[in-house]
Amino acid sequence: MRLTRYFLPVLKENPAEAQIVSHRYMLRAGMIKQQAAGIYSWLPLGLRVLRRIEQIVNEEQERAGHIPLLMPTLQPADLWRESGRYDDYGQEMLRIKDRQDREMLYGPTNEEMITDIFRAHVSSYKDLPLTLYHIQWKFRDEMRPRFGVMRGREFLMKDGYNFDVDKAAALHAYNRHMVSYLRTYERMGLTAIPMRADSGPIGGDDTHEFLVLAATGESEVFFDSAVTELKLGNREVDYDNRDEVAAVCKEFTTLYARTDETHDQALFDAIPEDRRKVARGIEVGQIFYFGTKYSAAMGAMVTTAEGTKVPVEMGSHGIGVSRLLGAIIEASHDDKGIIWPEGVTPFPVGIVNLKQGDAAADAACEGLYKALQAKGLEALYDDRDERAGAKFATMDLIGLPWRITVGPRGLANGVVELTSRRTGVSEEMAPEAAVARIAEIYAGV
Numbered sequence: 118m119r120l121t122r123y124f125l126p127v128l129k130e131n132p133a134e135a136q137i138v139s140h141r142y143m144l145r146a147g148m149i150k151q152q153a154a155g156i157y158s159w160l161p162l163g164l165r166v167l168r169r170i171e172q173i174v175n176e177e178q179e180r181a182g183h184i185p186l187l188m189p190t191l192q193p194a195d196l197w198r199e200s201g202r203y204d205d206y207g208q209e210m211l212r213i214k215d216r217q218d219r220e221m222l223y224g225p226t227n228e229e230m231i232t233d234i235f236r237a238h239v240s241s242y243k244d245l246p247l248t249l250y251h252i253q254w255k256f257r258d259e260m261r262p263r264f265g266v267m268r269g270r271e272f273l274m275k276d277g278y279n280f281d282v283d284k285a286a287a288l289h290a291y292n293r294h295m296v297s298y299l300r301t302y303e304r305m306g307l308t309a310i311p312m313r314a315d316s317g318p319i320g321g322d323d324t325h326e327f328l329v330l331a332a333t334g335e336s337e338v339f340f341d342s343a344v345t346e347l348k349l350g351n352r353e354v355d356y357d358n359r360d361e362v363a364a365v366c367k368e369f370t371t372l373y374a375r376t377d378e379t380h381d382q383a384l385f386d387a388i389p390e391d392r393r394k395v396a397r398g399i400e401v402g403q404i405f406y407f408g409t410k411y412s413a414a415m416g417a418m419v420t421t422a423e424g425t426k427v428p429v430e431m432g433s434h435g436i437g438v439s440r441l442l443g444a445i446i447e448a449s450h451d452d453k454g455i456i457w458p459e460g461v462t463p464f465p466v467g468i469v470n471l472k473q474g475d476a477a478a479d480a481a482c483e484g485l486y487k488a489l490q491a492k493g494l495e496a497l498y499d500d501r502d503e504r505a506g507a508k509f510a511t512m513d514l515i516g517l518p519w520r521i522t523v524g525p526r527g528l529a530n531g532v533v534e535l536t537s538r539r540t541g542v543s544e545e546m547a548p549e550a551a552v553a554r555i556a557e558i559y560a561g562v
């Protein structure tokens with residue numbers, strides 16, 4: 118993308134309404150525009166990151182054997198009357214009437230609708246296990262929308278629902294979700310710690326929230342610092358192997374890590390003192406086993422191998438797709454701007470032409486741009502007629518992890534400069550070497 122042809126409405130001043138750094142940088146980098154409280158337009162740069170996050174979520178869900186579909190944003194109220202949640206949900210639910218006076222709502226979540234789909238088409242254990250998910254806009258009329266996309270009213274969520282014949286199979290689905298989530302967050306450059314959350318009336322190990330540590334997080338968290346060292350890495354996990362999946366979950370949930378809702382001071386005090394940490398975290402996902410709560414209420418029954426009819430076992434599992442942009446920025450920035458991890462960056466690399474209009478510099482930039490493109494990498498080429506300082510400030514603000522700087526002086530010696538946004542370290546090399554290096558970096562992403 119050439120910057121002169123792009124739409125990147127960068128702001129010079131700090132917007133007064135933004136209280137936290139991710140909100141401030143998303144507005145300044147021209148990623149979002151607020152349209153009403155907690156409701157945003159996604160401008161081109163923001164949309165590119167949102168799409169990257171969706172792509173990673175999709176890839177990891179499909180790797181775990183989960184199947185995408187798409188349910189609508191608007192739902193009929195009657196479905197929610199069946200589960201009893203139409204009245205229980207309260208003011209967070211946006212209720213709407215259509216021209217026929219039919220009661221509708223803008224979905225805050227989809228348990229009822231997915232159960233309705235299931236009961237219409239599945240009635241035998243032979244069609245199980247089944248996990249369906251979608252990435253769809255939700256609306257919750259939050260009392261205090263704030264912090265930009267972190268607590269919006271309209272927000273993008275991945276929500277998945279498992280259907281299983283018995284509790285053991287449903288807990289395997291739960292575990293599969295935990296492992297796929299760990300891999301999802303790691304690919305985004307995040308450390309998201311699964312924490313025992315409030316399990317409500319069901320009891321047991323049946324809900325975990327995933328928290329990214331950040332001073333601006335809304336949750337208070339208590340954990341053993343050793344938990345932050347755990348990494349899934351590139352290990353292959355066989356998602357069909359119950360024991361293997363359960364072993365990974367055990368590895369990630371044995372060390373103490375809880376939110377204030379489930380915190381147990383006595384257990385916490387048993388951790389060696391230098392590893393006891395109290396901090397704040399951003400909830401970027403939650404997994405939940407709830408058994409037959411919806412299937413029993415809505416008549417989603419399956420026949421078992423023994424020929425009996427039972428309500429199907431279920432769970433629901435969510436990732437805050439749009440919130441993740443804020444969480445990633447909170448976890449990865451400096452005083453100049455965002456520092457995108459390679460996994461989610463809107464463009465893999467930026468090209469800065471120090472002297473637009475100089476024949477050699479222009480030709481070298483074009484050459485780099487095309488060579489990167491040939492390797493499947495779309496650079497953001499700053500081809501504006503601007504001072505170098507302004508170009509660097511824009512690149513630093515929007516946070517592309519790599520920058521290639523091209524100027525007549527370097528070119529006279531056959532070199533350009535490759536700079537890491539994270540470390541600030543620059544290296545001079547031939548243009549071809551810079552392209553090769555960038556390609557190598559992204560080959561593993």
Ligand code: ATP
Pocket residue numbers: 226257259266267268269270271272273274400401402403435436437438439440
């Ligand atoms: P919270 O406690 O933050 O209100 P929740 O527990 O009600 O969230 P879930 O129903 O678990 O939310 O939704 C799944 C995920 O969707 C959450 O983990 C979070 O990342 C994201 N999410 C929830 N509410 C919002 C919101 N208002 N804006 C942006 N993302 C949200």
Ligand code: MG
Pocket residue numbers: 326400402403
């Ligand atoms: Mg939650």
